[in-house]
Amino acid sequence: MRLPLSEMAAATGVDFYDEPGPLDSAQGILLDVRNGVFICVGGLGSTNRIGVYARFKSCGDTSALLGALKQNPVMKKMYVVWKAEVTPQTALWSFSKPLGFKNEDFAAATAAFTQTITQFVAPFELSKCERCNNAVQEMVLANGCPMSMCPECLSKTEEENEIQRKHYESGSSKQAKAFVYGLAAALVGGSVVGLAAYLDNDKWGNFHPTFRIGLTILLAFLVVFVVKRSVSRINRVTCVLASVLTAIGRIIGDILAYGMVIGKNQQIPFNTELLGWTAVHVLRLKWNFSPLVFVFDGLIVLAAAELCWVSRPKSAVSFRKYPIPRPF
Numbered sequence: 367m368r369l370p371l372s373e374m375a376a377a378t379g380v381d382f383y384d385e386p387g388p389l390d391s392a393q394g395i396l397l398d399v400r401n402g403v404f405i406c407v408g409g410l411g412s413t414n415r416i417g418v419y420a421r422f423k424s425c426g427d428t429s430a431l432l433g434a435l436k437q438n439p440v441m442k443k444m445y446v447v448w449k450a451e452v453t454p455q456t457a458l459w460s461f462s463k464p465l466g467f468k469n470e471d472f473a474a475a476t477a478a479f480t481q482t483i484t485q486f487v488a489p490f491e492l493s494k495c496e497r498c499n500n501a502v503q504e505m506v507l508a509n510g511c512p513m514s515m516c517p518e519c520l521s522k523t524e525e526e527n528e529i530q531r532k533h534y535e536s537g538s539s540k541q542a543k544a545f546v547y548g549l550a551a552a553l554v555g556g557s558v559v560g561l562a563a564y565l566d567n568d569k570w571g572n573f574h575p576t577f578r579i580g581l582t583i584l585l586a587f588l589v590v591f592v593v594k595r596s597v598s599r600i601n602r603v604t605c606v607l608a609s610v611l612t613a614i615g616r617i618i619g620d621i622l623a624y625g626m627v628i629g630k631n632q633q634i635p636f637n638t639e640l641l642g643w644t645a646v647h648v649l650r651l652k653w654n655f656s657p658l659v660f661v662f663d664g665l666i667v668l669a670a671a672e673l674c675w676v677s678r679p680k681s682a683v684s685f686r687k688y689p690i691p692r693p694f
C-alpha cells in the first residue's frame with residue numbers, strides 16, 4: 367500500500383522528491399522550508415507509518431515543545447494515537463495512516479505542527495551556511511538530513527570523511543586476536559546455548575523451535591560483538607571468521623544438548639565416549655531432530671558474516687543539492 371504522497375504534496379503545497387530523506391522513506395519525501403525550519407514528510411522507512419519531521423537551529427525547552435505538540439487541537443483531532451520525539455534540533459511526529467485519511471486535514475495538521483514548532487525554536491538563517499555563515503543558494507540533503515551548507519564546507523566535509531575512511535582502511539586488522547577471543551566467546555556461548563536447549567526438551571521430547579532459533583541468533587550477536595571489539599578493523603576475512611565461529615559455537619551447543627538428551631533417555635553415562643559419538647553424528651541428529659531449526663541455524667550462521675560487515679563504521683556521507691523550495 368502506498369502513501370498518496372503526490373496528493374499530499376498538492377494539498378500541503380510543497381514539493382515531492384524521490385529521496386529517502388531523514389526518515390529513510392522508501393516512497394520519497396515532501397520537502398519544505400517554513401520560517402527557517404526544514405520540514406520533511408514521508409513514510410517511516412518502508413512502512414506506511416507517516417512521519418512529519420522538522421529540523422531547526424535550536425530549541426531551548428524541548429519538553430515544553432513536546433507538551434505543546436501533544437496539546438495541539440488540530441493535530442489531536444485527526445490522530446488520537448501518535449508519537450512525538452523532540453531533540454534540541456529536531457522534532458518527529460509519527461502516526462499510522464488512518465483509514466479515513468483526508469489530504470486537507472493532513473495539510474491543516476502539518477501546518478499546525480509547523481506553527482507550534484516555530485513558537486518554541488530558533489530558526490535557521492537559510493541564506494547562510496550552518497557552519498561558516500557564508501552565503502548559500504541551495505540546500506543539501508546530507509545523508510538525507512536537510513541543511514544549508516556552502517560548497518566549501520561541503521567539500522571540506524567530504525574530504526574529512528575520506529580521510530577518516532582511509533584511516534580506518536589503513537589501520538591494522540588483528541585477525542589472530544579476533545579468532546582467539548571469538549573462539550572463546552563461541553565456546554562459552556555455545557555451551558550456554560546447548561544447556562538452554564537441553565533444558566527446553568521435556569520428557570516427551572517436545573521443544574520450542576523459535577526458542578532454539580532465538581538462541582542461535584543470540585550466539586551470532588555475541589560472536590560478532592566480540593570479534594568486532596577485538597579485530598580493530600573489519601575486513602572480509604573477519605566476516606568469514608564470524609560465520610565460522612558462530613557455526614563452531616552452535617555445533618558445540620548441539621553436541622552437548624544431544625549428548626545430554628541421549629544420555630538421559632538411554633540411561634547411559636554422559637562421558638567423552640558419548641560426546642564423541644554425538645560429535646560424529648551431530649549433523650544427522652540435528653536434521654532428524656528438526657529440519658526447520660537446521661535450516662534456520664544455517665541461515666543465521668551465514669547472516670553472521672553480513673552482520674559483521676554492516677557493523678563497520680559508516681563514514682560515507684552522501685550529499686544531494688536542492689534549490690531552496692520557496693521564498694523565505
Ligand SMILES: [Zn+2]
Pocket residue numbers: 495496497498499500515516517518519520
Ligand atoms: Zn560553510
